[in-house]
Amino acid sequence: MTRLKADARHSVRLTLNGKPVQSEAEPRMLLSDFLRHQIGATGTHVGCEHGVCGACTIVVDGMLTRSCLTLAAQVDGCEIQTVEGLAPSADRLGVLQQAFRRNHALQCGFCTAGILMSLDHYLARNPAPTEAEIRDLLSGHLCRCTGYTPIIQAALEAAAQLASSKKETSDA
Amino acid sequence: MLQAVKSANPGSGDEPWVGRSIERVEDAALLSGHGRFIDDLGVQPGTLHATILRSPHAHADVLSIDVEAAKRLPGVAAILIGSDVKAVTTSLVVGVKAPVECWPIAMDRVRYVGEPVAVIVASDRARAEDAAELVNVEYRPRAAVVDPLGTLSPGAPLLHDGFPGNLASDRHFSYGDPEKAFADAPHRFSIDIKYPRSSCTPIETYGVVASHDAGEDAFEVLANFQGPFSIHTVIARALKVPGNRLRLRTPPDSGGSFGVKQGVFPYIVLIAAAARVTGRPVKWIEDRLEHLTASVSATNRATTLAAAVATDGKILALDWDQVEDCGAHLRAPEPATLYRMHGNLTGAYDIRHVKIRNRVVVTNKTPTGLNRGFGGPQVYFALERLVQRIAIVLGLDPLDVIKRNLIDAGAFPYRTATGALLDSGDYQEAITRAVEQGRLAELRAKRDEVQARGGLYGIGFTAVVEPSVSNMGYITTVLTAAERRKAGPKNGAQATATVGLDPVGSVTVHVASVPQGQGHRTVLSQVVADVFGLQPKDIRVNTEIDTAKDAWSIASGNYASRFAAAVAGTAKVAAERVAGRLARIAASQLNVEAADIVFARGFVSSKHNPENRIAFSRVAALSHWSPGSLPDDAVQTIRETVFWTPPELTPPDEDDRINSSLCHGFIFDFCGVEIDRTTLETRIDRYVTMHDCGTILHPGMVDGQIRGGFAQALGAALYEEYAYAEDGSFLTGTFADYLLPTTTEVPEPEIIHMETPSPFTPLGAKGVGEGNCMSTPVCIANAVADALGVADVTLPLVPARLAEMVRRAEPPPPAGGAAAAPVREGDRRLRGEGQASVQGAPEQVWAMLLDPDTLQSVIPGCQRVDRITDTHFRADVTLGIGPVSGRYRADVELFDLDPPRAVTVRGGATGALGFGKAEGRITLAPDGSGGTKLTYSYDAAIGGKVASIGGRLLDGATRVIIGQFFTALARKAGGGSATGGGFSLFAVLTKLVSLFGGRR
């Protein structure tokens, strides 16, 4: 294992939403701070920095990860997905994002990035979730604005829509 | 069951946009990670970063602050302590007349855990935090008091000389003839309430970026402040500049506030002071531990409420005795929490005789401020619990007692005994509809069924009047009429809106409403689109505020549910004013009368002859391109700013009657709860909430406000409390300790609407954002009291508390069990004992324990050990527990040395993260096979930041660290060489001292 010098900055390279990025970080720098302040990907938010609120959730090498509990140095060479990578293009929202907008599943939007990442990751693997499963999945996220129900509703709607569009593609 | 409201975006054209749940313009950016919250915005190159060192003590004198070592750290630009801040600022104003100062940082004394002691400014956040650890503060602890009634008792420790007996204000009020009503009434009921502290805790914490222009002595501040902007005057005064030299701006997005971000203002003063001292921009982003510990909180309140009651349950008079706990300082706008509801102390009921005693006290807790519900939860908890009690004792149905007392539907506008003018409503009809649509009969049947099979099921009711749009003068009710005369009148609620037309005729709207996620931009685009016959997407709305350039007043901001009622209405008035002028211009161009002009589908046309028309953008642009061709009676249409204040909001009268708010919505809630007999967990079976908030502008957002408020209120009812130990230590400093409800706890409330427009607002709308925070905690409490058949319930209704009620206190655990266990609830002393086996004879182990070098190598995290005398040591230790790691300085002395058999160690440790004291006895005995058996017992107590993180973390970490110590010692002993020397048993002690404890 490489030993990093505590007081030096080290280069960290990773793939962020499909594009290579690189910057420098002290060994103690959190991944959340690295993404936000070094890379400028400020869509990932920080609500507690102790792993409870879920706002900072991202995907690292296919695994849901709290970026506030991860060091930047740990993800050198990893593939990372964040909320900035969810939309199919700059002027269009994805199915899940649209469902959030339709259902008023966000108010201040501060918690939203983490919730979207958890759902995006989960729905890709569980195309037909029940309400209870969604509630269980999202119990690791705190939202202070919405009372949660519209989020659950949006998730279920997006799941149904994604499933039917997949069916159409495979039928075709 | 889900009943989310769907957006509808039909484009047919003529039906109004207001009243439709259109998609929000805010959402695309927020959903794709392009929100612009304060910490997402760049700062000027060279901006410094601040961190704040805070008091671990609830009450102590600050004897000395040594910043030398910290200052020497590379990257550190400045360290400000109280005297440095005092040199460039003045005290914050205090809301009552008393010789008391209120500083944003401790001067010579700390009065709550988390009070700022030093501001460390460095090139980046991490370096500032490194430096904070090197600041040495010497405290002399004082006795602390945390209970609002305890603080009034004669021997209580005094917080401020200017508040004798810890009493900041004591006012008596009388309306009607309460004495006679009580004397004549057949019944008198009384209830004692202790309403706990909680907070709506937005997920985004506070943030401030400040700079100072020394040439002009002017400050520029960007902060996620939410208003009221009356606080702008407080900040400017504290910074010793006129208002025009404090430019306060807000970022485009804010991650929730619920009142809480009003409390950022003392930090604005601190960070601005740091900017002035360093001559550079300074940025500060609060962390979660700081937020929970020391940002702001709702007030906790001790209330005794008595009612004079007729035999049929009619309430004839009320007698309120409220003791409001505002924490360690009375910070602006307190004591507003207490007076916000002054006009509404009779709730939804027709009660003509009211007596009130209002006391405001200080305790060693975080100062209080705005929080969703603001005074409502405290008042309605007492009132609606009392109504339930009246019903039970008189053998009546609680719902019947509510109905018997309601204000008559024909009585509006209705003046309450204490002065509120209730604008409109039909409470009886609302209840009838809710009972039917919410299927109350089903719940009653369910209760009978569950009770018949031995289960615990209860039903609760609440009727609540939800005030909105605060009268800026209500707080002056805390002054006597004579004091008010001297101070000059305060009243009204100026709302502002600006509508502008640019040279291509597109429309821009600006308001000073500072939304924190409520979608104001969307609603305003609907309101203004309707006036101009355009589509919402044609209207661009800006809700950021810049006090140097925008129209604003003291009432500006996002609080008291004032947006729909006041701000949206003001935007309508401004748009109509512009439209009136455009109509005259169009009339002259189309050769018709102005009265014949309509705005629809992007055109301005003649009603009679729709073909005779002109594009809206053409008329709208004319003022820019050809002012000379405007008709004589039409002035420019480039920009119109409207200030709107309702005439109903008058100052308190000579008899202390105050119309504290402009609008009054009505809420009627009922719910069924089932309580598990084994776990005593409360499950909401069904929650029905009926709202009459006047005209609904956007149904999706109204339901969003209701659901969000409901979820927060559910948390306040069942889980959340800012808990303090008796010594003032704060115990709920993380989201693992301060529990918020999640998806698995929050059910969907059944929301029912009724619309009785307000006659006092331009759109007929009333506020809706805070109602459930007022109604839901007591509704759930009433249901739980019903289920358990108990007379008194205290929030939050955690299973442990319910267990005490139904099963009485738990017996202590059997002795000899856990290695470290709390002695009793509320006692944060930690006692424990343990054993370890180490190779080598007792003499050898003893020598090792006495050797600083050996110990330094076996103590986890030990940096250095200094021997002061043979039995007195100092050590530096860095330890991390869960999310909190820090450096501690331990000071240890040894007593009762009995080599090589036993020693007593005693000492204390302090660090930025807290302090501890401990005493332990260690004995060594041969184990019969050449080794040594070590037995230790300890008694420790901790406070400060480490106390406010999870006790379970501390317990676990403690055991792990002790284990590490003895493993390392055993390894060292196995290596053989043990040299004699001084005593350094403080190793064990240091751990005991710096870590042990925490669990209450």
Ligand code: FES
């Ligand atoms: S910020 Fe990472 S979980 Fe809260």
Ligand code: FES
């Ligand atoms: S939308 Fe504000 S915290 Fe979730």
